[in-house]
């Protein structure tokens with residue numbers, strides 16, 4: 142293994158370079174190397190100043206996340222950072238690519254920071270359920286003021302070189318060779334002969350009590366249930382009110398509390414799970430994704446328009462086909478309106494909106510799709526219609542083009558069979574709104590080629606999405622699990638609960654909304670149509686709740702009709718319990734001969750959440766995902782499962798599969814065999830294993 146830190150001298154300047162690919166994570170060996178380098182530079186009379194930089198693609202992605210579960214080994218990152226700040230010779234950080242987390246904390250302790258145009262800085266610890274723990278909460282407010290530091294730390298989002306310069310996070314942008322520029326800056330500092338400027342000696346400006354109170358209020362809703370954001374605020378407040386060393390001591394306490402919490406463990410799991418999802422286990426080495434430089438979308442309804450916008454957002458040209466000119470015009474207008482909204486909310490500039498709109502071209506003619514590298518069909522959910530479209534696409538599109546379907550339920554293999562290129566057919570299940578939701582279920586059919594899979598997984602990243610590769614089954618992973626979860630929610634209504642109770646429990650678990658509020662938001666008519674289509678094939682002994690159908694029969698399709706599971710006043714979005722629905726639900730219980738009873742919150746939690754986990758276990762057993770954590774990603778990014786619980790399968794592992802399995806077995810005895818523990822769950826529970834162990 143090569144040394145993870147390189148030390149060299151350029152004239153009188155010591156250059157310490159992190160060489161720990163891929164992202165120069167600061168693990169134990171790097172810390173040791175940095176510490177030794179700083180020590181050597183301090184003790185070498187011929188060295189007048191120091192530059193710290195990163196080799197390869199970036200300065201540093203921060204502390205090594207993989208080490209958080211292990212006992213800390215000295216020197217700690219804080220020791221290294223203190224050594225940099227205390228160095229009697231000027232230390233200059235030279236940043237290219239990312240300086241994230243501990244990487245930025247190291248840079249903030251240097252006496253000057255320079256970067257090139259590629260520099261991006263952030264303190265993303267909050268996304269891992271942590272607070273910056275190596276001085277970030279104490280030094281950043283001293284550099285950019287409390288208000289901006291809070292925004293920066295609470296969002297965890299990066300800023301680019303120009304913004305970092307205007308904020309004062311970096312002092313200079315170097316146009317030519319970064320390290321040469323940094324060495325020149327270090328020589329200049331050394332020549333000035335002044336004592337190094339230390340951020341710890343500055344005062345943090347703007348930390349008013351109102352600022353902190355306002356931020357605490359804001360995160361109550363935005364980060365409900367999460368520990369880290371509150372501690373980020375506490376710690377930045379300390380930077381404004383306490384001496385530096387005391388603030389650091391507190392920061393350490395908060396950091397350790399967060400690091401050792403289940404929440405951070407869950408969020409670190411999600412970080413790894415997200416990256417694991419991108420890897421396809423059976424991909425033959427050397428498989429290369431095809432270039433996708435132009436796309437086409439068939440259908441410009443809600444999904445088609447959303448997908449087109451998401452492609453244009455990624456700066457790729459896209460042709461949108463609607464055979465009906467009026468529908469095309471309407472769809473394109475909807476995209477334009479959406480962009481206008483983004484401009485007026487300040488999310489994108491007018492130039493960006495115009496550029497993106499300029500990438501979208503409408504057509505009524507299939508011939509215009511002939512040159513596309515990939516086509517995504519986003520037509521109505523109807524097998525015959527989709528087959529017909531694929532037949533035409535197969536005839537029209539160039540031989541290498543990939544044909545994808547944005548179905549949420551239909552069998553990809555049947556659709557692929559309508560073409561002479563089943564190897565190039567795949568499912569790309571976007572979630573609505575497609576230009577906002579991060580998840581894509583990429584559905585591999587029996588004949589989908591590895592090259593097609595590699596291409597679509599790579600495209601997913603280009604589109605800024607997180608792709609999970611899944612197999613063909615009814616509803617794929619997300620919706621299939623959603624059916625099991627909402628089925629229990631509906632049965633609970635028949636047995637004695639009301640929508641607001643179920644939604645309250647699920648919201649309390651950490652979902653942004655309960656299943657009934659979600660139904661009203663998404664619209665109830667689509668599911669109704671799907672259920673009508675399936676009525677004929679539903680096994681007669683399968684328990685089926687008619688409540689949702691009866692609600693739809695009254696024309697209550699959710700928020701868009703002002704009424705659904707709830708009523709909505711004056712066009713508002715606040716779900717209000719509706720006596721009409723309570724009456725309807727009680728009527729259904731009567732019709733089914735169910736005696737209503739008091740349903741406890743605990744029962745609601747267990748039946749809904751454990752049904753979800755149980756279906757996940759079946760999916761895993763059927764080999765429809767590559768690993769349990771893929772299911773976690775689907776549920777976090779597609780359905781709002783609380784990230785700080787790590788996803789349903791991680792959550793189950795944490796609760797203990799023996800407990801989950803035993804509780805399901807008990808519930809099944811009273812409430813029906815749908816709740817019987819899945820064989821895989823029972824097996825793992827019996828062996829004392831976890832889903833993660835598979």
Ligand code: 3H9
Pocket residue numbers: 163164166201202203204205206207218219239241242243244246265266269271272273274275277413416417
């Ligand atoms: C911290 O710093 C705590 C301190 O405040 C206090 C300490 C006392 N560690 O994302 P990619 C791996 S907390 C270990 O695919 P990209 C990653 O798993 C840390 N490994 O590439 C992947 O591995 P694999 C705060 C890391 O170019 C590979 O690098 N920092 C780390 O799309 C490539 O990653 C963060 O939260 C790490 N810190 O994006 C930053 N970072 O190849 C988290 C990455 O086996 N990281 N890896 O799948 C990121 O945001 C992105 O990874 C980054 C690169 C932008 C760096």
